[in-house]
Amino acid sequence: MRRSMLFIPGNTPNLLMNGDVLGADSIILDLEDAVSPAEKDSARILVRNALKSLHYKGCEIIIRINPVDTEYWMHDLDEIIPLKPNMIMPPKVSCAQDVKTVSDYIAKLEEKCGFEKNTVKLIPLIETAMGIENAFQIAGADERVAAMFLGGEDLTADLRCKRTKEGTEIFYARTRMVCAARACGVDVYDTPFTDVDDIEGLYKDAAFAKGLGFSGKASISPRHVEGINEVFSPTQAEIDYAHEVMETIRIAKEQGKGVVSLRGKMIDAPIVARAQQVIEMERAMFGGVEDDE
Amino acid sequence: MNIKTSAVAGTLESSDVYVKVEPCDQLEIEIESVVYNQFAEQIKKSVMEVVEEQGVTTGKISVNDKGAIDCVIKARVETAIKRAGGDK
Numbered sequence: 001m002r003r004s005m006l007f008i009p010g011n012t013p014n015l016l017m018n019g020d021v022l023g024a025d026s027i028i029l030d031l032e033d034a035v036s037p038a039e040k041d042s043a044r045i046l047v048r049n050a051l052k053s054l055h056y057k058g059c060e061i062i063i064r065i066n067p068v069d070t071e072y073w074m075h076d077l078d079e080i081i082p083l084k085p086n087m088i089m090p091p092k093v094s095c096a097q098d099v100k101t102v103s104d105y106i107a108k109l110e111e112k113c114g115f116e117k118n119t120v121k122l123i124p125l126i127e128t129a130m131g132i133e134n135a136f137q138i139a140g141a142d143e144r145v146a147a148m149f150l151g152g153e154d155l156t157a158d159l160r161c162k163r164t165k166e167g168t169e170i171f172y173a174r175t176r177m178v179c180a181a182r183a184c185g186v187d188v189y190d191t192p193f194t195d196v197d198d199i200e201g202l203y204k205d206a207a208f209a210k211g212l213g214f215s216g217k218a219s220i221s222p223r224h225v226e227g228i229n230e231v232f233s234p235t236q237a238e239i240d241y242a243h244e245v246m247e248t249i250r251i252a253k254e255q256g257k258g259v260v261s262l263r264g265k266m267i268d269a270p271i272v273a274r275a276q277q278v279i280e281m282e283r284a285m286f287g288g289v290e291d292d293e
Numbered sequence: 294m295n296i297k298t299s300a301v302a303g304t305l306e307s308s309d310v311y312v313k314v315e316p317c318d319q320l321e322i323e324i325e326s327v328v329y330n331q332f333a334e335q336i337k338k339s340v341m342e343v344v345e346e347q348g349v350t351t352g353k354i355s356v357n358d359k360g361a362i363d364c365v366i367k368a369r370v371e372t373a374i375k376r377a378g379g380d381k
Contacts, residue, residue: 013308013365041375042302045368048368053363053364
């Protein structure tokens with residue numbers, strides 16, 4: 001579970017070096033849009049070396065590879081999978097078969113490297129109209145899928161509409177993605193807010209996404225990470241209440257009580273589930289990635 | 294492997310390194326760096342490690358370092374060598 005995912009261009013050494021000090025729970029090392037076709041080879045080797053040498057303490061590592069309809073994606077995986085990143089983000093995923101194609105190739109590489117099956121997870125990037133319509137099939141396409149991510153910029157180009165700060169044009173896509181992901185039990189992440197200087201707008205957009213059910217949000221700027229983390233973190237009051245709920249449940253079980261209440265309100269299954277989610281989020285802050293040290 | 298064509302990799306931006314490889318009768322390594330006095334030897338060692346890994350026996354490798362860390366230097370040298378190709 002993660003709150004913020006920060007994009008870092010794969011061919012920019014000074015950003016790659018500092019990926020873990022920018023506050024994001026996850027960093028997405030980008031081999032796709034941030035890298036020109038002439039530099040794909042260079043970025044792939046640089047990212048591979050960075051993963052080999054840099055620790056990225058407390059930070060989950062996601063690699064955005066190139067789309068399956070390009071000549072690059074298999075080369076990307078050949079170099080990256082042996083370094084065991086946490087997740088691979090295939091872009092422009094439009095159907096379940098796109099996920100299976102990438103997953104099958106990762107499985108071959110995992111076997112070759114002697115890794116346990118499904119060590120490397122997938123977070124498909126959905127950014128086409130077809131992808132949105134197939135979101136449920138994509139989320140459930142493979143057990144390697146751990147989350148989904150909505151890409152609003154490419155989507156609006158595909159929808160032939162203008163991308164706005166209000167995001168009315170992606171409202172359907174957002175809600176469909178959340179519903180599909182939740183139905184399949186995977187996390188779901190919202191598209192970046194692209195006006196780097198509009199911090200107030202970022203808070204508003206992130207709060208809206210959280211309200212719809214998103215697990216977190218991606219960012220293209222380190223300046224947005226703090227705001228995203230703040231919006232998607234449970235408040236101290238929510239954390240305290242969640243612990244109170246779980247403690248009340250524990251005591252009730254010990255006493256053999258079937259029905260319990262807290263602060264005058266009956267604690268039913270949805271309240272317990274919500275409390276568990278808050279505690280899980282509390283534990284998972286800062287990426288939930290265990291450090292080796 | 295002998296370097297048969299010229300190729301470049303990297304940039305002159307801070308924390309990066311610009312690497313040029315070109316044909317040469319022998320193996321030559323030329324280093325320019327903003328931290329030359331402190332790190333020239335380390336940079337040369339990193340370049341040599343990649344040169345050996347890639348099996349390069351002849352060619353000129355010019356490195357213009359702008360404060361890159363070891364893994365970046367190695368990545369740029371590897372990219373330049375692979376781009377240049379060569380005979381084996």
